[in-house]
Amino acid sequence: MATTKSAPPQADHRDADDPRGRRFDSPLVLIMLLLLVVAVQGPIRRALSAPVMESWMTVFVAVIVQALPFLVLGVLLSAVIAVFVPPSFFARALPKRPALAVPVAGVAGAVLPGCECASVPVAGALVRRGVTPAAAFAFLLSAPAINPIVLTATAVAFPHHPQMVLARFAASLLVACTMGWLWQRLGRTDWLRPPAHPSFDGLSKGAAFWGSVRHDVMHAGGFLVVGAMAAATLKAVVPASWLHTAAHNPVVSILTLAILAVVLSICSEADAFVATSLSQFSLTARLAFLVVGPMIDLKLFAMQAATFGRGFALRFAPVTFTLAILVSALVGAVLL
Template sequence: MGETTSPEQQTGADKAQKAPRAAFGQMEVVAVVLLVVVFGGQFVAPYLDSPQFSTWSTIFLAIVIQSTPFLVLGVALSAIISIVLSERVLQKVVPRNNVLAVPVAGVAGVGLPGCECAAVPIAGSLIRRGIAPAVALTFLLAAPAVNPAVIVSTAVAFPGEYDIVAARFIASLLTAVLVGWWCLSRGSRLPLRRLEQVAESDASTRQKFVATIRHDFVHASGFLVLGAILAAAVNTFVPRSIIDTVAGQAVLGVLTMALFAFVVALCSESDAFVAASFTAFSDTAKLVFMVVGPAMDVKLASMEAGTFGGAFARQFVPIVIGTAVASASVVGWWLL
């Protein structure tokens, strides 16, 4: 007598049969890379022996090797604190007066660290749970910029230069609080999209910890490599005369580093190492780079537009960038 198939098994089998295979998957990517290496190697090989490429590779490896061990430590620290101290803690400590709650939310970023990408959904979760948008957005700006992992990474990247470490903390916190008060002043005129309630995750603490580390490390290391590639390229291939001309002008140097921070979109736990490699630029310009990046970059702008709405992003993004540049410039002039 033949075995009968239950409706659930039949449905699963049908789905397995109907599931389409990706037209361009991992195997195809590997095959293309191998073909490029085999057939393109003869054209690339002459450039690999050039002094410029040797200089580029040395700078690139120096940035990556110096920052990777600390990046691992910073990601682990962030995961531990974010699991132990959830956003519910912020709900309990913020004052009822929103004017006071804004700076409290900024300081809370010290105890609730996370990468920029993680801060966006956390801010959305806080708004869904009744926290005032201005308070949640202040936390969004502060958490990736003033947490212990970022502070220590900055101290490692700038050994002995504690004034830069202090300046980064003050300028980042000032940016978050000023933008938070601006959002508070807008009130109902802030075009924030209505956020729907989402189900709570039932994952265990261990699963959340592993998932947080995996996400943060993969995300941060990828952008670290990208930033190291670009930083090494700027220091190697851009004529020194151009760098000296731009870096030698205070305003132009600051604006250049702000634009670079927005476009490159580095992780806040690793951007200090890239900033330190721009030796031609002033300390204030480097500070602008480290303050603007965690506050607003291209990936954050797109995430915030998707989460809070395009109308909100069109107002929020320029305000954050302008405030970050101004705060870093003033603090840099004061302390550096």
């Protein structure tokens, strides 16, 4: 009787080019990182003890500690309003005439105590509910800059310059209303794409609330860390002579901080603490930083393009940037 011999077990040979042959799981990566840190802890300790790194860490931690409570409070309140206050409330509260609805919507931005991440979806909801786009855009620009959380943070960051709070309020509201009126006069419907529905539609109130909180914390918190790192680097690494050269020229200083506000993309609840650390620059230049940042930066441009269309963002952003600089210079000359 013939017996069938089973084939001997063969080793699992994977092709060297097969990516499944080189799999790293999370524990393995963590162990490798820990071993690397232990192996180079001596050089890391020496690097962190250098005077430049001590200065960097001091500024970084100071900005984070000062700004974090305002950021958390703003995110929580923003989520409450975005979820529990119906967008139709704003439509009913605005005048029917667009010319009057623009300044009312600009002042109404004070009731949204959140960062610019929250103002974009709320403005999109207003447009969907039938609010004139000019008023919605005035709200979009004013809400991150004149709400109570941001103004309180500005007062805390500039305790010796209380006029900075009034200057920020006046300049931001003036830019927001002017942009609304400009859109009403010159804007075209084919430049504006109807905004899509929010991603939290259909969820329960609790799920939408925590989803909004997680979204804003991840976005705003990450940009806060990046902004604090940039401010610390400017203070500790960039030669003081460079900053003084830019700061001593009124025009260059305003343009420098305006561009820096666009690049850093800091949450409006935290930008005042970054601005106060840039003490080489004049109050007017730092005002431009505070006015430009909440209205147009890299993340806002992406959010506006995603919500209202790229054609809108490519026209709206440059005009907002230019107008914010001009108004900041004007208001700074008068109030600061």
